[in-house]
Amino acid sequence: MTTHWIDRDLATKSVFVPVATIDRIIVGETAPMRTLKRMISAVAPSDAAVLVRGPTGAGKELVAEALHRASGRLGALVAVNCAAIPADLLESELFGHEKGAFTGAERARPGRIEQAAGGTLFLDEIGDMPLALQAKLLRVLETRRIQRLGGTAEQTVDFRLVTATHRDLAAAVEAGTFRADLFYRISVFPLTVPSLAERSADIPLILGRLIEDYTAANPSAEVPHFDLGALRALSAHPWPGNVRELKNVLMRAFVMLPGRMVTARHVRDNLLGMEMPCADSAEVVLPEPPAPTAKGGLPDPTQFHDALGKLGDIDLRGYIRDIEVALIEAALDTRQGNVAQAADALRLRRTTLIEKMKKFGIRRGLVA
Structure with missing residues (x-):
């Protein structure tokens, strides 16, 4: 370097x-x-x-x-x-x-x-x-x-x-x-x-450093892993306690979810809501966002029935947001970060896509 x-x-x-x-x-x-x-x-x-x-x-x-x-x-x-x-x-x-x-x-x-x-x-x-x-x-x-x-x-x-x-x-x-x-x-x-809320896009980097420092002091610790949904849930939190509060949340993850994949639901219910997760319960994961049909119609909604039957309820707005973010990131990936081409692929105005990218903290293709 x-x-x-x-x-x-x-x-x-x-x-x-x-x-x-x-x-x-x-x-x-x-x-x-x-x-x-x-x-x-x-x-x-x-x-x-x-x-x-x-x-x-x-x-x-x-x-x-x-x-x-x-x-x-x-x-x-x-x-x-x-x-x-x-x-x-x-x-x-x-x-x-x-x-x-x-x-x-x-x-x-x-x-x-x-x-x-x-x-x-x-x-x-x-x-x-x-x-x-x-x-x-x-x-x-x-x-x-x-x-x-x-x-x-x-x-x-x-x-x-x-x-x-x-x-x-x-x-x-x-x-x-x-x-x-x-x-x-x-x-x-x-x-x-x-404040941390003013730079929420730094949360993954800060988490990485905090995990690095904690594991250096505790080599036998089982490291929790944060998936994309968990990182977005952390980014959406207002963080009144700033980085000190984020450090507390990570310590809870080491205690409550050692070695496990941390999801958005874990962030909301366990790490922020302080509910103890059930160690013996199977993880219930919603299916991946379905791809639109070739004709542009909606997918068959019955594929969600099993997941909803097990889970009982979902954060609909959060899940729809995750679908939107995933599609934007996929469009940018397939267009090598070209925002204009990604907007065309998503049938959006370029300015509309840029606003969505800023809203979701997606920086690829944006000029600082």
């Missing part, structure tokens, strides 16, 4: 960022993800403060990791979740403390800012940082010097700052809960991570 490089001239030196590094950390090939990766490649070699915005569970911490790995900095990536640490402990966590600074401080301890020297400090959920601590962080960013709690000496620190939030910090500034001067200091280069 050819490795692409991006050259950025910074002061008197050129820094080269391997795109493959970012691709390994951040999975996705949809247009918003390609844009995000290009932005990361551009800003990573600089020292500019980056504010990563996006909904909870979308992968903001992966953006911070990609920025650090592509920056060339030799120090560590040190992460602090400002929402997970009580306000009265967060200052000590960031700045460290000297022995005896407070009850229980039996020895001196460096803070996370010191630990990030030469590397990257990632402050997740910075919108939850108390106002008083915001002022102290602002001073550090302006002077690049810190003082431990209970100490008198200051020391210089060199770190790259990356922050993240799911909150609207501009609105928080207006409301008086976030300092305007700090907001402008941390948002030199804002990046936005799209």
Whole structure:
């Protein structure tokens, strides 16, 4: 595989960022993800403060990791979740403390800012940082010097700052809960991570990476396999929990459907609906969508009787959608991806076929 490089001239030196590094950390090939990766490649070699915005569970911490790995900095990536640490402990966590600074401080301890020297400090959920601590962080960013709690000496620190939030910090500034001067200091280069619903076409790629990571840690795990209908059912889900929710769904598949073929019905009833599948029940599969007759008439509907008798009911809209997708993909395959010819084969206007392809997430033949 050819490795692409991006050259950025910074002061008197050129820094080269391997795109493959970012691709390994951040999975996705949809247009918003390609844009995000290009932005990361551009800003990573600089020292500019980056504010990563996006909904909870979308992968903001992966953006911070990609920025650090592509920056060339030799120090560590040190992460602090400002929402997970009580306000009265967060200052000590960031700045460290000297022995005896407070009850229980039996020895001196460096803070996370010191630990990030030469590397990257990632402050997740910075919108939850108390106002008083915001002022102290602002001073550090302006002077690049810190003082431990209970100490008198200051020391210089060199770190790259990356922050993240799911909150609207501009609105928080207006409301008086976030300092305007700090907001402008941390948002030199804002990046936005799209929700999973905005890039549902990436779901198969993300699933593949999650399965790869899980099986690497659990070599004996029986891997569930997702058929095309299951992938479409996953793509149709709104994903309020984003990639984190998708990871939970995959963990359920490993537990509930180990080694089995996961269908759209499994996705709806078991992985999203949380019904336990019957291990001893035979899989009931509807017949393949029948081909139209040579005269263009409808096929004999009696061939569905046996399947419906066993299944009891079906998701008619979902099944008809699957038939439509299968026919569109078949038309594109037989016409080597030529959308105009595929539209003629399906007796559709080209614009109508393009709209359907966008609706179903079929990208073959479409120009990004």
